[in-house]
Amino acid sequence: MICADTGLLLHAWLDDELDVAQSAAMADHLQGCAACAARAREHERLRRALALAQLDLYRRAPAALHERWTPRHDDAAPPAALRPRRTSTVWAAAAGFAAALLLATPLFYTVQQRRGAGAALVDDAVSSHLRALQPQHLMDVASTNQHTVKPWFDGKLDFSPRVVDLAGAGFPLAGGRLDALNGRSVAALVYRRQLHLISVYQWPAATPDASAALRESRQQGYTVLRWIEDGMHYVVVSDVDPATLRQFAQELRQRTNGSDAPGTP
């Protein structure tokens, strides 16, 4: 391989898109050629900088656009054909407001009250997750370390949330924050899955009985899973595909049942 070839192939090599033979030839050449090796290092740095900035550079669709394209699923479903149009009218009226303002409008609460408590909770959780996606709102404590995140909640809540490390399962912890759902303070943990964020809300259940049943709903393109376990409510919200979120919930339940859960035998 000569230096002229590396101009193109270097990038395919960095992207791991070369076959084994070409890869080996490239590695060979880089070992012997200081100029090409320096160039490779520069581009590697550029790629790393882009990877670090990926979350900031990635543009997410505005909430209003998600709204417009997501049919609403109520618990008691009215005739399906009418609904997308009606939803879009409601949201078109609200489109000029910023997302946070939107959540505070009376319109929103009127819509909410017509439905069951479960649906209200799902609404609340999705809103909170959306609000958290606004810049600067995501995390009160940003850390990938469960032993940093868990103590942070001390004295801020009347319970101690369970914080587990799921990095091994492909869901690294990103941080935590205080939030409110259904009018009470809850712990919100944020996990990542590639570019997607997953919010996990926790608070003590009024009745300690565990309901293992996982309830799933979809709203505005977000999947919401909720269950009660060991006297704690769990609500998980994300825009990852539902199968991945179910896998996340399963990992979370397994780990929570392990070392960290108080009161389990």
Place this chain on the structure above:
Amino acid sequence: MPNEAPAASPPPQPAIGARFEAVVLPWLDAAWNLARWLARDDADAQDVVQEAMLRALRYFDSFRGGDARVWLLAIVRNTYFTMRTRTPPGHLLEPLDEDVHVLSDEQASPEALTLLAVDVGLLRQALERLPPPWREAIVLRELEECSYKEIAAITGQRIGTVMSRLARARVRLKLELTHCVGEASHHDLR
């Protein structure tokens, strides 16, 4: 920068089937990301994504499985380029003659590289300055994390073309960054 939705009421939405919702809608953010980076403007991106989603809905019957993200991004891209030729703003019609843009990969100053590693604003600026085909290549590869094969499918190019576009795009991006950093250090270096 707040995403301002256009004040005019959007056109009525056609009914969305459950399969479309499950297969295509999860990629709405991906569609927006590509459209927004191509258009560099919220209002234009809104038009492109809205039109692309309508097309996707219309042609959904012809979607024969496979990667819905690639399928949707190809539609977004085509929509952007057809809408662009309908109303061609001058600045978007930068010629891209690959032979003119020879691949001369000069070494960047160490100072420039140190700075770019920490400054997202500079990266964003430099990326926005790239001509569209190169910007697209970087966005699909580095932000959307597509493989060369996926990029080839989205852009309708051969893999070899994807490879050379990406190589040139990165060289140019490095150059833009060196410029940006040069300007930034002239004005203020916090």
